[in-house]
Amino acid sequence: MSTDPDVSTAFSANRTAALPLHPPPTPPAPPHPEFQRSRHVSYWKRCLKTFLPAPYTPMDSTRLMLSFFVLSPLDLLGELVNVTTPAERANYANWIYACQLPSGGFRASPSMSLGARREEDKNGMWDPAHVPATYFALASLCILKDDFKRVKRKECLRWLKKMQRDDGSFGQTLGADGAIEGGRDMRFGYCVMCSRWILRAGKGEKDLVGVEDIDIDGLVRCIRASETYDGGISDEPFHEAHAGFTYCAIAALSIAGRLPDSSNDTSTTTKQLLTAPSNVPLTLHWLASRQTTSVFEEEPLITKPWDFPSANRTESELGLDHNEPDVPPAAGFNGRANKVSDTCYAFWVGASMSLLEQCAGAGGGGRGLADSQRARTYLVDKSQHLVGGFGKVAGDPPDVYHSSLGLAALAMLGERNAATGEGSGDGGEGLKTLDPGFCMSVEARGWAEGVDWDMEESEESKADEYAYMRISGG
DSSP, X not given: OOOOHHHHHHHHHHHHHHSOSSOOOXXXXXXXXXXXXXXXXXXXXXXXXXXXXXXXXXXXXXXXXXXXXXXXXXXXXXXXXXHSOHHHHHHHHHHHHTTBOTTSSBOSOGXXXXXXXXXXXXXXXXXXXXXXXXXXXXXXXXXXXXXXXXXXXXXXXXXXXXXXXXXXXXXXXXXXXXXXXXXXXXXXXXXXXXXXXXXXXXXXXXXXXXXXXXXXXXXXXXHHHTBOTTSOBOSXXXXXXXXXXXXXXXXXXXXXXXXXBTTOOGGGOSSOOOOSOSOHHHHHHHHHTTEEOOOSSOOOOOOSGGGSOOTXXXXXXXXXXXXXXXXXXXXXXXXXXXXXXXHHHHHHHHHHHHHHTTBGGGSSXXXXXXXXXXXXXXXXIIIBOTTXXXXXXXXXXXXXXXXXXXXXXXXXXXXXXXXXXXXXXXXXXXXXXEETTXXXXXXXXXXXXXXXXXXXXXXXXXXXXXXXXXXXXX
């Protein structure tokens, strides 16, 4: 370096000038998407108390499903008692009971009823009890805090037993000569296990004398036969794994106490319980792989040679700069490989991972395998609709199915009341704690455990039912 004082001074000055006097400002954090609670309450109130839009017309034969997917979100929001009166809630229960059949179970909709002309042996196949509808009915009664005195407990349990096939699967309805009809996938086994649990919970055993239980080992074998090579569970053997069927299987196993966890203590029994899935870490891996940043159905197609990345481009140009990765803030879940994010799978996948957390072979369970913050961002920033509710995918209008499961997913992610110290939600939106196995609030599920089955039905309840049946023509 030159010893000339003028040169040294100039060099020093230039070097000092090149250095910033203060560190560069930190770029602002992306805005934290907000859960629009009041809009969701308004949306669900409209769904409950006004006519649903015309696209729901084809679902008229599944009204009990619609009723559950409307009542459950209002319960999770803690608003059901605020937007309805006790008389209205009693009338909702009467409407559900109008769908109950004398031989057990619930029909899927009042529109299926044959009324006084129904004869079980002659035309009962045209007005059958329906497996999913029976769970939706019982779960809705839990949400409404009904006393269950009008539930035909013994008849329903016996009917559920008739719905099981020799291979362990369950059907949807009973047809002519008692033939099991409908699908055989995990949805029906799940609904049966939920209904069975509700009917066998609570106090009182007199209705259970002589009632044969379902073959739980058979159901477990059916589930194991539907496991896929990559860890998921399909609708039947050798089919593609699907997150919805995987959830139904895992939740059914959880309710039956047949997940491979440490609670299956073989020291107290001579026969170890048959459990599933057979490889919990592999199933968790498949579930974790369902999280994706793909949001839209159509991705840009590479049609010209010059659209392909060049091998001579730098790492930063190729998006391979690991020092500053460009991570999208939102990441939802898909139901199968190579599909875009879909709101409902935030619940199906998240609940499945939650239920597997305590499995002995999971290597610490599923906690932390999915990015819950980015999942929340997808729900609140991408699929949440400005009028309330959630769409199936980003940009879609809301519907009761995806809106209900989107809200359930948020409750499961910890979107609960920070003011009361319950949960770990960021916004204090006041969602109740969710039971991932039953897809309803812990409070509603707990209601079934307090039911006193031996208590006689009150005269007031009988009068309410008679009045409703007379008005409705049932």
